Amino acid sequence: MTIEPEVRTAAGVVRGRWENIVAVFRGIPYAQSPIGARRFAAPIPAQPWDGVRDALAFGPSVPQAGSAISDTGDCLTLNVWSPDLGTAGLPVMVWIHGGRYVEGTSSNPHQDGATLAAAGVVMVSMNYRVGVEGFAQITGAPNNRGLLDQVAALRWVRDNAAAFGGDPGNVTVFGQSAGTGSVAALLTMPIAAGLFRRAIAQSVPGTFFSPRLAAAISATIAAQLGVRATVDDLTRISPHALITATDTVLRRMPELVESWGPMALTPTPFSPIVDGDVLPYAPWRALATGAARDIDLLVGHTRDEYRLANPKFGTEVTDDELTATLERLAPNSDYRALHPDATPGELYELVNSDWLLRMPGLHLADAKHAGGGQVWNYELCWAFNRDQGASHSLDMLLVFGTLGRDDIRNHPSAFPNAADEAIHVANHMRTDWLNFANGNPGWAPYDPNTRTTRVYTATPTTQPYPEERSRRIWSTYQFDTLDLPG
Structure with missing residues (x-):
C-alpha cells in the first residue's frame, strides 16, 4: 500500500x-x-x-x-x-x-x-x-x-x-x-x-506599455460594454463579458495602428505597464543601469519566432505591404539589402520576428552585461517539421519533455529522423537548464564582443550569435516603454 x-x-x-x-x-x-x-x-x-x-x-x-x-x-x-x-x-x-x-x-x-x-x-x-x-x-x-x-x-x-x-x-x-x-x-x-x-x-516580448497607452486600450475595451475602465464600473461586468469585449478589440487592433502605434500589430492588447511604481522601468533600461545585477540570467529565442502567429503565412505578401511593415517596425533599415534573395513574405516574417521577440531578447542580454551581471545566451534552430520551423514555444516543449514522438511522426511535413533527434535536443536543453539552476549552464557567458551563444541544432554547438544580419540592423535601436504615437 x-x-x-x-x-x-x-x-x-x-x-x-x-x-x-x-x-x-x-x-x-x-x-x-x-x-x-x-x-x-x-x-x-x-x-x-x-x-x-x-x-x-x-x-x-x-x-x-x-x-x-x-x-x-x-x-x-x-x-x-x-x-x-x-x-x-x-x-x-x-x-x-x-x-x-x-x-x-x-x-x-x-x-x-x-x-x-x-x-x-x-x-x-x-x-x-x-x-x-x-x-x-x-x-x-x-x-x-x-x-x-x-x-x-x-x-x-x-x-x-x-x-x-x-x-x-x-x-x-x-x-x-x-x-x-x-x-x-x-x-x-x-x-x-x-x-x-x-x-x-x-522568447522575450518587446512590448511594455506606458500608462497612457494602457489607459487608451482599457478605455476602448470598456467602451464596448458602455462603461468606463474603473473598478466601480468593471466590478459590475462579468469576466466573460470582459473577455468578449477584449476579443472584439483584439480583432480591430490592426485598424488602430495610427492611434496606438506598432503594438496594434501584435496578437495581444496587454503587456506589463511601466507605471513607475509596481514596475519602475522597462527591463532593458533597468538592467543596463545595474538592476538585478546579482541575479544570473539565461536568455534566448527560437529562430522562427513569428511563424505560428504570422497572419500572412502561406499567402503572398506584396512589396507595398512589406514596405509599410518595415516603416512601422524598422524604419531606415536595410533588410532588403542584407537579404537580397529573400521574398517579401520571408522578410515580412523576419522583421516581425526580430521586432517582437528575437531582438528584445538579444538586447536584454546586452543590457544585463552592461549592468554588470552574468548572462548566457541561446538560440533554438532545430525544427521537427518544414512548415513551422524552429517555432515559438518549441523550446518550452523540449525543456519539459512533452513533445511526443507521435506528435512529430504524425505531422504532415515532419523531417526524417526528427522523432529521434527530438529526444537528443530535448535532453541537451533540459540538462543545460538544470545546470543553470545549479549555477552554470555549461558554456561561456555572453558578452557583446564575442556574443557566445548556445545554438541548439540536431547536434548543439557553442558559437557566435547566428543572426548577425539582424543584430546589425537593430544595433542602434533602443527597446523601451511603448507609448501612444506623438
Whole structure:
C-alpha cells in the first residue's frame, strides 16, 4: 500500500500523490480568491485551513476564453513536483506560463513538471490573472495585478519550498513568451527583490506599455460594454463579458495602428505597464543601469519566432505591404539589402520576428552585461517539421519533455529522423537548464564582443550569435516603454 505524501505548509497540511518517483501536489492556494471586493485588488495570502487538504487536482483556470468561471473563484493556485520531500535542499524552478497575457493555465499538459523534477529539482507552476482581470489599467486598482499574483506565488515558494525538499535561497524563475515578459518585469520590480536567484527568459516580448497607452486600450475595451475602465464600473461586468469585449478589440487592433502605434500589430492588447511604481522601468533600461545585477540570467529565442502567429503565412505578401511593415517596425533599415534573395513574405516574417521577440531578447542580454551581471545566451534552430520551423514555444516543449514522438511522426511535413533527434535536443536543453539552476549552464557567458551563444541544432554547438544580419540592423535601436504615437 502506497502512503500518499503529506506536507505541512504555512497555511496547513496538503496531501498529494506519488506518481512514479515524484511527489505531486496540485491546486494549492497561494492567495485568496479574486472575487467580490478582491477581484481587481492586489492578492492577499490564502487563509489557513484545519486538517488535511487534498492537493490532487489542478485548480480552476483564471477567467479566459473557453474557461468555466469557478463559483468560488479559487483560481490563484500553484502546483509542486518534488523528487525528495526530505531536507535535500534541492534547486527550485518556478515556471510562469505564457499566453499573450490573455490566456494560459498551469494545468496545460505540455507544461507538466514531472520530467524536470525527476532530474533533481523541486518544480513549481502557478496560475495568475490574465486579460483585463490581470493586466488592464483600471482606475482604482493596482496596475500589473498578474505580476503581483506571481510575486505572491514566489513569496509562497520562499516560505514553503523547504518543506517540499527545496532550497528557498536557490530559486530560478523561468517562463516563455508572456511568461518571459513577466520574468523580465520581475527582475526589476522592487517588491520581487530577494525572491529568486536566477532567471531564464525564453522568447522575450518587446512590448511594455506606458500608462497612457494602457489607459487608451482599457478605455476602448470598456467602451464596448458602455462603461468606463474603473473598478466601480468593471466590478459590475462579468469576466466573460470582459473577455468578449477584449476579443472584439483584439480583432480591430490592426485598424488602430495610427492611434496606438506598432503594438496594434501584435496578437495581444496587454503587456506589463511601466507605471513607475509596481514596475519602475522597462527591463532593458533597468538592467543596463545595474538592476538585478546579482541575479544570473539565461536568455534566448527560437529562430522562427513569428511563424505560428504570422497572419500572412502561406499567402503572398506584396512589396507595398512589406514596405509599410518595415516603416512601422524598422524604419531606415536595410533588410532588403542584407537579404537580397529573400521574398517579401520571408522578410515580412523576419522583421516581425526580430521586432517582437528575437531582438528584445538579444538586447536584454546586452543590457544585463552592461549592468554588470552574468548572462548566457541561446538560440533554438532545430525544427521537427518544414512548415513551422524552429517555432515559438518549441523550446518550452523540449525543456519539459512533452513533445511526443507521435506528435512529430504524425505531422504532415515532419523531417526524417526528427522523432529521434527530438529526444537528443530535448535532453541537451533540459540538462543545460538544470545546470543553470545549479549555477552554470555549461558554456561561456555572453558578452557583446564575442556574443557566445548556445545554438541548439540536431547536434548543439557553442558559437557566435547566428543572426548577425539582424543584430546589425537593430544595433542602434533602443527597446523601451511603448507609448501612444506623438
